[in-house]
Amino acid sequence: SQQGEEDPQALSIQEGENATMNCSYKTSINNLQWYRQNSGRGLVHLILIRSNEREKHSGRLRVTLDTSKKSSSLLITASRAADTASYFCATATQGAQKLVFGQGTRLTINP
């Protein structure tokens, strides 16, 4: 069974608004990663947060991690049409050697 579950499965917002996606997982992790996938393309690594970190920023991205609740969130601020994509969380286990993905959130930014 898959480790991570994203919520919501689909999200549609207006350009300029903030988008928040959540990820829950089941077992202890070494780190949690977020990826973006544009339609029909490969995945692109966005950000990694280690199990001993609580928050991390990269440009318009903000990731939080709550290991007590086994959950993470990805916030995209000031969304743009180019942010339209699917976003996946992935958890690294077994000494960070094994990366397992959730089912993803489909984000649509409306102009």
Added chain:
Amino acid sequence: NAGVTQTPKFQVLKTGQSMTLQCAQDMNHEYMSWYRQDPGMGLRLIHYSVGAGITDQGEVPNGYNVSRSTTEDFPLRLLSAAPSQTSVYFCASSQIRGSGYTFGSGTRLTVV
């Protein structure tokens, strides 16, 4: 740098045929993995490798074999193709433990 290169990009197989999906990376990455992506299922890990000569099973290994004879290459073999193996296959690599993966552009496989 080419990054992670997957070939072929598209393939149609008949049930029972075998084939090898190729994956090569030129970044000297130790970790490599194979995933399949089906609609509504996200990505599922098939096999992964932490270095030349070392492989391990992921979530859905049945029907697939891998080997890692060199750091650069990590081919995925379908032993006897089945319609259930119709999917998009992604290869990915990572430099070190605990860092992000670089993905290839995928192989779209249809088994009829």
